[in-house]
Amino acid sequence: MLPGIGVFGTGAVVKVLVPVLREKGFKIEALWGRTLQEAHDTSKELQIPFYTNKIDDVLLRKDVDLIFILCAPVLHAQIAVKALGIGKHVVCDKPAGLSQSEALKMVCAAQYYPSLISIVNHSLRFLPAFSQMRRAIHEGYLGSINEISLIDIRVQMGSLLNDCFDWLCDETMGGGTLTLVGSHVIDLVTYLVGHKAVRVHGIIRAFTKTTNKIKGIRNISAPDFCSFQMELANGTLVTATLNNHVAGSGFHQEVLVCGKSGHLAVRGGDLFGRKHNDIKSAEEVLYLDVEDLQCPTPVSVIPRPYIKGLCKMIRALREAFLPVREQAGWVKEPVQLAATFEDGLYVQAVLEAVKKSSQNREWTIVSILKEQPDPNPLLSAAVRRTTISLT
Structure with a gap:
């Protein structure tokens, strides 16, 4: 039941x-x-x-x-x-x-x-195109996991704001493209290749301060653009650009993974690939999203x-x-x-590192909070919080 x-x-x-x-x-x-x-x-x-x-x-x-x-x-x-x-x-x-x-x-x-x-x-994680991409990566379509050199992610879409001022307008409340879209991107990378970021570099901007319906004494602080790089533990470089300024043209997302033997690309819900030894030929279609959505809801x-x-x-x-x-x-x-929830903790660590990098304008180490038992239980039964660096 x-x-x-x-x-x-x-x-x-x-x-x-x-x-x-x-x-x-x-x-x-x-x-x-x-x-x-x-x-x-x-x-x-x-x-x-x-x-x-x-x-x-x-x-x-x-x-x-x-x-x-x-x-x-x-x-x-x-x-x-x-x-x-x-x-x-x-x-x-x-x-x-x-x-x-x-x-x-x-x-x-x-x-x-x-x-x-x-x-x-x-x-x-459950989108068939990414499930197929992950399988192809682990089956050696691009060579070994450690031979993946670059992951490039680009997301273009319209505004994430509502008609009235709410938490979506406030960065400190969790609003903005870095948190709402970037969290998906960060998690997706780990899901695909199984490695986490050790350091990041990013820039975050809130270009839209007001709208026709959100104005006056309140300003929008939630970022509508961000670009960041992640260096994974195996040396793979990830670049991500998230843009909320493409109003009226729908949603465009491309995830490109490049390795020693070729590349894989998910565009929308379709998966394409090409081997380096087939460079003169066009990309092959590895998965085409023709399945009916079958969801009783407006997909817009x-x-x-x-x-x-x-x-x-x-x-x-x-x-x-x-x-x-x-x-x-x-x-x-x-x-x-x-x-x-452990994955969610890691995503939060990367988000915080990207924000810190944008403020300091420098590469920032990704550190995850972890609770460990007190080394001297006779003095205290509590747990102490330590910062564990992924490096």
């Missing part, structure tokens, strides 16, 4: 996700909104029977066993830790909190309750690759709760592909 779902959030992602969940057989039992009016309006639109603006009113419901956290990042850690503590499965939108310290709390909670599902919504709200990946992730989540898996203790097996 599929678990009842409690949803935190009332934004565009929620209005896309709820129909997908229902199409897969899940029942949405409760909805939380920042204000009671927002919760009421969204619950009425999505036909959700219970709504509230109090977090505990959703978490403590007996008919809710799976939590989707799709609200402002400032609440991600608080809700996730509390939900795991009372035995609820958790799917959290990116990023994992607002900082490494918040992400670390989520990691510790997930480790304390290992039987519960706790994943981050990095849906590109969120770019198609992210929507399709989300649908695939929900399908895997559904399989995780099949009775045969619950009885055998295999609940987590179908979602092993998903990003964990």
